[in-house]
Amino acid sequence: MEQWDKNGQLKHLLTVDGFTQSSLNALLTQVDRFIDEQHRLRHTEDLKDKTVVNVFFEASTRTRTTFEIAAKRLSADVISVNVATAATAKGESLRDTILNLQAMQADLFVCRHSDSGAAHFIAKQVKPGVAVINAGDGCHAHPTQALLDLYTIKRLKKTFENLTVTIIGDILHSRVARSEIAALKIMGVKQIRIVAPKTLLPPMIEGNGVHCYTKIEEGIQDADVIIMLRLQKERMEEGLLPSLREYHRSYGLTAARVALAKKDVIVMHPGPMDRGVEIDSVVADGPHSVILQQVHFGIAVRMAVMAELIARNRS
Amino acid sequence: MMNRMVFRNGCLIDPATHSESIADLFVAEGKIVGIDEKPADFPHAEEIDCRDCLIAPGFIDLHTAVREPGYSHKGSLYSELSAAIKGGFTQVCVPPDSDPVLDTPSVAEWLHHQAQRLAKAQVLPIGALTQNLAGLQLSEMAALKEAGCVAVSQTYFPMANTQLLFSALQYAATQDLLVIHYPIDSAWQKKAYVHAGKENLHLGLAGMPVAAEVAEIARVLALLPETGARVHFARISSARGVALIADAKARGLAVSADVSIHHLFFTETLYRDFEGYLLQPPLRSEADKDALRQGVVNGTLDAISSAHEPQNADSLLAPLVRTPAGMSAIELVWPLLVRLHRELNLSWCQCLNAITQGPARILGLNRGRLSVGQAADLTILSPTEKWQVRSETLVSQGKNTPLLGQTVTGQVKATYVRGTKIYDGTTQ
Numbered sequence: 204m205e206q207w208d209k210n211g212q213l214k215h216l217l218t219v220d221g222f223t224q225s226s227l228n229a230l231l232t233q234v235d236r237f238i239d240e241q242h243r244l245r246h247t248e249d250l251k252d253k254t255v256v257n258v259f260f261e262a263s264t265r266t267r268t269t270f271e272i273a274a275k276r277l278s279a280d281v282i283s284v285n286v287a288t289a290a291t292a293k294g295e296s297l298r299d300t301i302l303n304l305q306a307m308q309a310d311l312f313v314c315r316h317s318d319s320g321a322a323h324f325i326a327k328q329v330k331p332g333v334a335v336i337n338a339g340d341g342c343h344a345h346p347t348q349a350l351l352d353l354y355t356i357k358r359l360k361k362t363f364e365n366l367t368v369t370i371i372g373d374i375l376h377s378r379v380a381r382s383e384i385a386a387l388k389i390m391g392v393k394q395i396r397i398v399a400p401k402t403l404l405p406p407m408i409e410g411n412g413v414h415c416y417t418k419i420e421e422g423i424q425d426a427d428v429i430i431m432l433r434l435q436k437e438r439m440e441e442g443l444l445p446s447l448r449e450y451h452r453s454y455g456l457t458a459a460r461v462a463l464a465k466k467d468v469i470v471m472h473p474g475p476m477d478r479g480v481e482i483d484s485v486v487a488d489g490p491h492s493v494i495l496q497q498v499h500f501g502i503a504v505r506m507a508v509m510a511e512l513i514a515r516n517r518s
Numbered sequence: 519m520m521n522r523m524v525f526r527n528g529c530l531i532d533p534a535t536h537s538e539s540i541a542d543l544f545v546a547e548g549k550i551v552g553i554d555e556k557p558a559d560f561p562h563a564e565e566i567d568c569r570d571c572l573i574a575p576g577f578i579d580l581h582t583a584v585r586e587p588g589y590s591h592k593g594s595l596y597s598e599l600s601a602a603i604k605g606g607f608t609q610v611c612v613p614p615d616s617d618p619v620l621d622t623p624s625v626a627e628w629l630h631h632q633a634q635r636l637a638k639a640q641v642l643p644i645g646a647l648t649q650n651l652a653g654l655q656l657s658e659m660a661a662l663k664e665a666g667c668v669a670v671s672q673t674y675f676p677m678a679n680t681q682l683l684f685s686a687l688q689y690a691a692t693q694d695l696l697v698i699h700y701p702i703d704s705a706w707q708k709k710a711y712v713h714a715g716k717e718n719l720h721l722g723l724a725g726m727p728v729a730a731e732v733a734e735i736a737r738v739l740a741l742l743p744e745t746g747a748r749v750h751f752a753r754i755s756s757a758r759g760v761a762l763i764a765d766a767k768a769r770g771l772a773v774s775a776d777v778s779i780h781h782l783f784f785t786e787t788l789y790r791d792f793e794g795y796l797l798q799p800p801l802r803s804e805a806d807k808d809a810l811r812q813g814v815v816n817g818t819l820d821a822i823s824s825a826h827e828p829q830n831a832d833s834l835l836a837p838l839v840r841t842p843a844g845m846s847a848i849e850l851v852w853p854l855l856v857r858l859h860r861e862l863n864l865s866w867c868q869c870l871n872a873i874t875q876g877p878a879r880i881l882g883l884n885r886g887r888l889s890v891g892q893a894a895d896l897t898i899l900s901p902t903e904k905w906q907v908r909s910e911t912l913v914s915q916g917k918n919t920p921l922l923g924q925t926v927t928g929q930v931k932a933t934y935v936r937g938t939k940i941y942d943g944t945t946q
Contacts, residue, residue: 316837319721343720381722406727407716
């Protein structure tokens, strides 16, 4: 696989597939080096004299900003290229864009692209010693989101083994869901549930340690963790859903539905949220919500990933 | 001087009569004049030693994209017909999706003339079913037929409009033209890349379910009785697709079907790590692959097509979903059939039927057999010789095959059209 070298060392972070429980745990343990008990982020020199280039072919606020802050806290030089309005608009290919940025001595690329598989493609183009982090490719993967969610769960729930985790929303088109499911499986959570209408469930997903529900009440029953997914408006035009109103009626996370879960349930969301569609404000801002903590932990997790990749590529 | 030759010591494979035997084959003036027995009045002849080789009818392909006119950066008539004869093919069907589209006699005639001038494989043009393949207005099928088109097709420009498809089938039947139908639902075809199966759970690519194939087969089957059309279904990709064809045949409908050589060997697992080449229809599951193989063995699938679609290297330097579909395959059909022979324990007749007698029957060609009086379209095959698939060893302009770098078994030694050697593998 593209992201491991011959000795099984991580060269890039493209997907959580291929990790083991111990390698994921090792990475999560590393995160503590960048954040203290009081949740204060540290400042280190792990990426001193290194250049990090954020190449986002798709709009992003949160992910790009947290990667930028993370790189700066590691003392890297960071630039963010808004490719949507740059060279590709003039017809430059993805490959040429990357090769040109590499020629400017980039050491680490953080990439987001609307095509599933784009991160694998980019990793194939760069020279040895240059690392690639997948910050989301199409509907395929968003590994740092999965890692920060694992970290959040670990911090707040301590263990994974006894947990029932419910993921609700557009599983079919969600890179977050794919990475999340893979990561939770590796960590050995007791039960992974997914909740969606049949039009938003990937075919053949039932089985393999995943339980599918089309009724949100059944999926939420006694859950320890609820992960909400964003619903994109395109799904109406594609004929997969009738309306946002109907979606909210059937799948929106309301306070009454949260009450069906365990008393100490935590509610997560990768953002951006659509209040009143997939989640009600009383829940998003309520006592179970850990949504802003996720964002905060996300910086430390991304620091750990970048430090890890650069350390390995230095050696 | 009369053009006479005798092929000595080869194993003659005639799928039409299910015979495999070591015998001499006598050819004069482009025709087979004797098998095993030397005909009277056959004095001097060139002797060709075919020891350890098979002698089969020249292969016939149902889909060879030569990329001309219009796409010479992907392939040319010269490069792709050279690749065809290197692959043992003496006749290749050329699909209409060129630029300009093959919807007028002039394009068909141009292809014929160019191919004749090149003196390689014979070109059998497939005309467009509708003008410019746009699915709006019927093509001039009478004129296309007169210009030598052996069938009409929309290829991968499916028609959503059932009423027009019904008329097109009726009109093709009026002109007594075979319709080659690529069963894929038009809406799914525009946006899906890979099989909506287990492998894609990880990849997150837009998936095409088997429903996109079987719904389209069922739609066309439903139109057949009232139109009287003869339909050949190209590139069946699923077990359920095979079952529908078997059922239609059992009901006595005038249908035939083929499978691409790719679908007999590759599955959805090809795309792990986003490697490989996309295909239409998508590569499906292991169970589908097995059903397709069974379909070839039991005759539900009448032919194997090379589905040869060369692509230029530049177009492939992009994330998988941005790359054009297709594989370069025509030079690899024989080695893959050798593999099928070994993996399924088939006779050579069973293997070769699907690229000789099978397609000849579908197209109504008097070819694909070894019998006295037949045109001497022959291919001399080594079933044991190995070679490495490399960019340099492929004659096709397209190097887009997952077999690149592999060593394969099975070599075409020579190809003859009407008794004239058009490819000599021994001098390469």
